[in-house]
Amino acid sequence: MSLVSTTPETDGRHVRDQAQAHLRALVGRDDAELRDDQWTAIEALVVERRRALVVQRTGWGKSAVYFVATLLLRAQGAGPTVIVSPLLALMRNQIAAAERAGVRAVTINSTNAEEWEPVHAAIAAGEVDVLLVSPERLNNPGFRDEVLPRLAATCGLLVVDEAHCISDWGHDFRPDYRRIRTLLGDLPDGIPVLATTATANARVTEDVATQVGRDALVLRGSLDRESLRLAVVRLTTAEQRLAWLADHLDEQPGSGIVYCLTVAATQEIADYLRSRGHDVASYSGATETTERQELERRLAAGEIKALVATSALGMGFDATLGFVVNVGAPQSPVAYYQQVGRAGRGTDRADVVLLPQLEDRDIWAYFASLAFPREERVRETIGALVDAGKPLSTATLETYVDLGRSRLETMLKVLDVDGAVRRVRGGWEATGREWTYDADRYARVAETRDREQRAMLDYLTTDECRMRYLREQLDDPGAEDCGRCDTCGGFTPATTVSDSAREEAGARLARPGVVVEPRKMWPTALANLGVDLKGKIAEGAAEGRAVARLTDLGHGQALRELFRDGAPDGPVPDALARAVVEVLHDWRPHVDGIVAVESATRPALVDSLAGGLSRFLKKPVVGRWAIVDPGVEPGRGASNSAQRVAAVGRRFTLDADVPAGPVLLVDDRVVTGWTLTLAARALRAAGATEVLPLVLASGG
Template sequence: MSATTDLPSTPTEVRRRAEEHLQALVGSPDAALREDQWTAIEALAVARRRALVVQRTGWGKSAVYFVATLLLREQGAGPTVIVSPLLALMRNQIEAAQRAGIRAVTINSTNLEQWEETHRAINAGEVDVLLVSPERLNNPGFRDEVLPRLAATCGLLVVDEAHCISDWGHDFRPDYRRIRTLLGELPDGIPVLATTATANTRVTTDVSEQMGSDTLVLRGSLDRESLRLGVVRLRTAQQRLAWLADHLAEQPGSGIVYCLTVAATQEVADYLRSRGHEVAAYSGQTETTERQALEGALIRGEVKALVATSALGMGFDAKLGFVVNLGAPGSPVSYYQQVGRAGRGVDPDPGATVVLLPAIEDRDIWAYFGSLAFPAEEQVRQTLEVLASEGRALSTANLETHVELSRTRLEQMLKVLDVDGAVRRVRGGWEATGRPWSYDAERYARVREAREREQQAMLDYLSTDACRMRYLREQLDDPDAVDCGRCDNCGGLTLDATVSQAAVSEAEERLGRPGVVVDARKMWPSGLSSLGIGLSGKIKAGASEGRAVARLTDLGHGQALRELFRDSTPDGPVPTGLVRAVVEVLGDWRPRVDGIVVVESERRGALTADFADGLSRYLKKPVLGRYAIVDPDVAPGQGAMNSAQRVAAVGRRYSLSLDEDVAGLSVLLVDDQVVTGWTMTRAAHALRDAGAAAVLPLALATQS
């Protein structure tokens, strides 16, 4: 978009031109900027300032940066760079930008094949807006070759979902911390806009300080006049599913049913479809093309709901009539963000309905996500020492063989260390910089304590008899919070908590149907040779596809399994309900079994022995031996944080001990639960080496 020759010269003319752009953007000749929107646009496009906009979802933050982009491009400025973590939001924004004649492109993990062409278009001045995911900011090629050029030539930098910059924010992402460096490298006079709908005072202060002392902070009311909030408390997972089946059709328009786990999205969507509802599952594991199709179907009202994890984030074009949360997020701030997906562009009367169906198991899921916090200092120091001693770049996979952290936590930790200057991401992996680094234990502890307070605040939201919208706004430090008059506690929403017996019965049948496929490992982890283990590449003789009764996170048998495996539950025989579930799994699976081998357990020895003996009696097949504990000094679960460490630990802890020959036999390999899958894999490998024709894993539970 080239500069025009007739540029507006007075504030009135600039505002008139801005409103013309807004009208093209939203497709309405009557659209007009509100005063707070104009204040933000004027700061960016006229004063060339930095601004932090904290406004509710649906306020029009994206309109601000698109209109500012058009004004700046007319003045001859370079392209706008928007950093956004939500791929769905990126797609919505590109479509909106194109309506206003803005040439927008994106660089993210789903369009690798387009990067070269996108870079060429940027260099040729053919791009008005570039949307990038935060992960791109520290990709070595992008960081070293593309980012410096963009920093020098961009006309506006936009940081969307800016609460991610702050580790006080509910959705802190280490990649976002790279933005602090980018801000410092921008030439004078390049305006910066940071936007979020979910920042309390502490997060707002943190982000504005990172942007600079002269940052303009525009914070508005966080009331959502179109939302009617309510809570329905039901005792069992079956009742909650039944409520959805009975009452989903009553919800206005199309919407989202949020779940806390990927497994739940599949389980709930399958059940609702069986009850005649047009729904589909959506998560971070959904293939990109399918995601786009599902987002379009939701926006067009072609489905009643998407049953989704928090991976689903929509742009301002989505007009949704409801959000139902099956399980509570871990903080009121996260919840406010999710419910904000509803009610955009919806008339406040009757408005959009927001329902929360909390569950006891929510706390277990919060605890799991809490376990992914920043590692202990010992593990961080060990990582730095390994990199320093090697004196060269090491891949994450190679580092896994030295540090007992999962790949996800290791990657997250390295990103923080990168921003702190202790390591640097390069082609081929990570290298130490040699710069001094201190472990800020006090800050990490404060963040952990803040998370715990947020979880308690979420529990208090469930039980409060005060206005629910006011409660959420006060959690976000909204000084103008008042009673909404629309929620169930204010009397503006009445929710029917009754469920039909037919729906409950079908939910019980659905959730009571046990059986989860346990996929066999196909490849040995890389780097085992450095641990003295001669295994690599494809697993040529391993396990066949197996089964488990349920995932620990499942809504049905998951609850019984979580109780069984709590530390406070004493070791003992398989509970009767789970015995029946195992029998049902075997009836559906119908494996050919010649004999049984049991994986010994130190903590659940009685359980696994009873499991194997019971199977032997039921199947009338002998127990042929054990995958026996030979080195109890190797702790149960040791190395479980990454694959290479776990394979090594399992090899030291266990050895195959057979009472009978297994040559040519089909062996049922029995364990209490599958965590990483490597115990089953090494046991199956040992059995195949001993001549077994097939190894079929069977467990009570799986963690994934």
């Protein structure tokens, strides 16, 4: 691509005047001034055609830099800007902001497949100024092989948003982002690159700058957020934390976000707060796309007090939020800094309160269990692809490798970038290239995560300035006391809760009963494992019940202790037995007999549960879903559905005098649902008209 030479039109002073005009159009204010550091970034991109990494706090104006640079480059005849962004909510807000400044912006992501062809046509016709791409598109075979090379050759500017995701050391590393390394290497000389993030410490900054390459200009600014007032409120019980929200949510300025660590918590807390008269809604990756967009709009417009959300919620630069409350601590101070950065943009004051939980470390441990698999699992995967001699889908690979779908996908993406496998139409194939398991790197990443978690725990108890602590975790050399947080004395949040709110929260948390949804479809490619099952499950379980999820705020704590590694086996504790009775009163199942799932690890617990149900319901225990192959260890194959179905089928058989009526199927907990599904299938085949599962706990 030919580049425009420096002329009076591209002289730095003249370009800055143009940039100033574009900024005012973008923000809709005639008094808006381009800051010197913003101009430094724009000048590097537009005048010098350099590569740059900008590490600046949320609200600094990183989006303004790349939109203004786009307008300037397009006026010089450059191709469209390509922005790689991981946050769909952010994409939508960026497009709306761009359109206000006359920037023609479109997006290609997982939620708008029906628009991909028109978007490609508009790009080809020169009708697009900005294309926003989600990172998973970079590894889609058609996009990677057909669309990406054309974009790399013709784009006028490449922007990598949330660039810390490139780095193994970033708090939110994403394998799809590693594909950007290839894209950066394929760009012709003279096409500028801008990488941006608000959350990169020195190590991540150095790593990303190296990957951006070509002597990238690094601009790091102060990470202080002058509008944020930080505090930690330590409450000992889940009902106290819920009560605090009920009592004090309306005292928070404007609209904001209540962040939670799990999807279940967002639903539980939002439901409770609505019952107390608060205008809130839950939001997570499980929320349907159209509903997510409407909730984002309502929050940005101040039409709702709060979204109770997981980290799936990210907002654009024009959202003005007055507060963030975290129920539970994220895994690192850097991740926490990013979440609280959603508040205080466009406002002089925003309140940020952290309500830590005892169970935070359990949840961190669960996420840590999803780390990169052991070498033997990786070798199994590569070997399965080699042996197949043809592409295999992820679902088919699950029948050969004992890993869950999401973890298997993540591993394959890493192997793809490493060159060991390749994503093609129809699935994945081995490349035949030699591959080395970098155990040292994975160990270093794990050690880094452990240090981050310890640092997050230290944040909870520090008597230092909280903003200074977060800035130092990000290696901000200008970190100093803020004068605004609870340890500096500038913010004293309420710590009391009312008796009425606490009592109602306690009653809500003590109310047991979670629906156990039945499995609807058999896993794909079970024939590879010698299992003749496929398609829709014709005779499976009906809707069942659990006392609670292991992640729940109420009975979840007692259940986590009951199922803790090393906890002794024994009868059902009295409090949980009473909860089971409450579930039965609400559910009112009508059954003619009870069948228990035999347990090798907690036989006394399951026998106690089945016997107690028999006495309460006055129905007999008619048999067991019995262990016949103890060589198949408990939990075998739990990481993916196909492996689990095969393992359960080998381990168990039905040993029961089944009545010709409805049967209650009893187990200690449900994790994958396949034990209950196969037991229900056997019971139905033996004459049961309906199978109703009842378990103590839901979740692994």
